[in-house]
Amino acid sequence: MAGLACLIAxxxxxxDHILRVSALNKHFGGIRAIDDVNLSVEQGRIHAIxxxxxxxxxxxxxxxxxxxxxxxxxxxxxxxxxxxxxxARRAREGLARSFQITSVLxxxxxxxxxxxxxxxxxxxSFRFWAPVMKQVALKETAMQYLAELGLDDRAQRIAANVSHxxxxxxxxxxxxxxxxxxxxxxxxxxGMGKEExxxxxxxxNRLKGKVTILLVEHDMDAVFRMxxxxxxxxxxxxxxxxxxxxxxxxxxxxxxxxxxxxA
Numbered sequence: 001m002a003g004l005a006c007l008i009a010x011x012x013x014x015x016d017h018i019l020r021v022s023a024l025n026k027h028f029g030g031i032r033a034i035d036d037v038n039l040s041v042e043q044g045r046i047h048a049i050x051x052x053x054x055x056x057x058x059x060x061x062x063x064x065x066x067x068x069x070x071x072x073x074x075x076x077x078x079x080x081x082x083x084x085x086x087x088a089r090r091a092r093e094g095l096a097r098s099f100q101i102t103s104v105l106x107x108x109x110x111x112x113x114x115x116x117x118x119x120x121x122x123x124x125s126f127r128f129w130a131p132v133m134k135q136v137a138l139k140e141t142a143m144q145y146l147a148e149l150g151l152d153d154r155a156q157r158i159a160a161n162v163s164h165x166x167x168x169x170x171x172x173x174x175x176x177x178x179x180x181x182x183x184x185x186x187x188x189x190x191g192m193g194k195e196e197x198x199x200x201x202x203x204x205n206r207l208k209g210k211v212t213i214l215l216v217e218h219d220m221d222a223v224f225r226m227x228x229x230x231x232x233x234x235x236x237x238x239x240x241x242x243x244x245x246x247x248x249x250x251x252x253x254x255x256x257x258x259x260x261x262x263a
Contacts, residue, residue: 024073051233094181106160117177165196
C-alpha cells in the first residue's frame with residue numbers, strides 16, 4: 001500500500017507540472033549558453049525566469065518553443081517528450097511563444113490580425129481569407145479576444161497606428177486566439193512606460209489560472225507582483241527556483257543577481 005501511495009503521489013506531482021525540462025544543454029562554439037538546466041512549471045501558474053543580461057534566458061525560451069535545438073537534454077510538455085517536435089507542432093500541442101511567432105501585421109486592423117490567429121487555430125488556409133472575412137462567427141470570436149485584452153473599442157484601427165503597448169496587447173490577444181495551454185513570453189513589458197506596463201501587468205494577472213505562463217522579464221517590480229514562482233538564471237544555469245519571498249531572501253541570489261539593496 002505504501003508503494004501504491006508513493007506512485008499516486010508521484011503521478012499527481014507530474015500531472016501538476018505541465019512543463020518539465022531535464023539536463024538541457026546548448027553550446028555556441030566555446031560558449032556554454034545553457035548549462036544543465038532543470039526546470040518544472042506548474043499548470044495554471046505564472047513562472048518567471050530572471051537573471052542578468054547574457055544569462056541564457058532567451059536561449060532557453062527559444063529551445064522550449066523549438067526555434068533552437070538543444071545539444072542534449074529532455075523537454076516534456078503535458079507528460080510527453082516534445083524535444084524533437086518542430087515549432088509548428090509544439091504550437092499545435094498548445095505551447096505558444098508570444099511576441100515572436102505571433103507577429104503583428106501592421107497594415108491590417110487589430111480585428112483582422114486576431115481573425116488570422118483564430119483562423120490558424122482552426123486549421124483553415126489563408127488562401128480563403130477573403131470569404132472568411134464574411135464569416136460572422138469568426139469575427140465574433142476575434143472580438144471576444146480583443147475584449148479580453150481591452151482592445152475591442154480599437155478593433156477597426158490599423159495596427160501600425162496604435163501605441164507600442166497596444167501592439168503588445170494585440171500580440172497577447174493573437175496568442176490566446178491560438179488556444180494555447182502555455183504561453184512563453186520574452187520580455188512582454190519591454191519598451192513600455194509605467195502606464196502601459198501597468199496595463200500589461202493587470203492583463204497577465206487576469207490570465208493567471210486560465211493559461212500557464214512562463215516569462216522572461218527585467219521589470220523586477222512587475223515580476224514580484226505577478227509571479228507564483230521564480231527561477232534565477234546565471235551563466236546559463238538555474239541557481240534557484242522558489243516563491244517570490246524566498247527568492248528575495250536567498251543570499252546566493254542576492255550575491256549573483258539581485259544585490260543586497262533589492263532584497
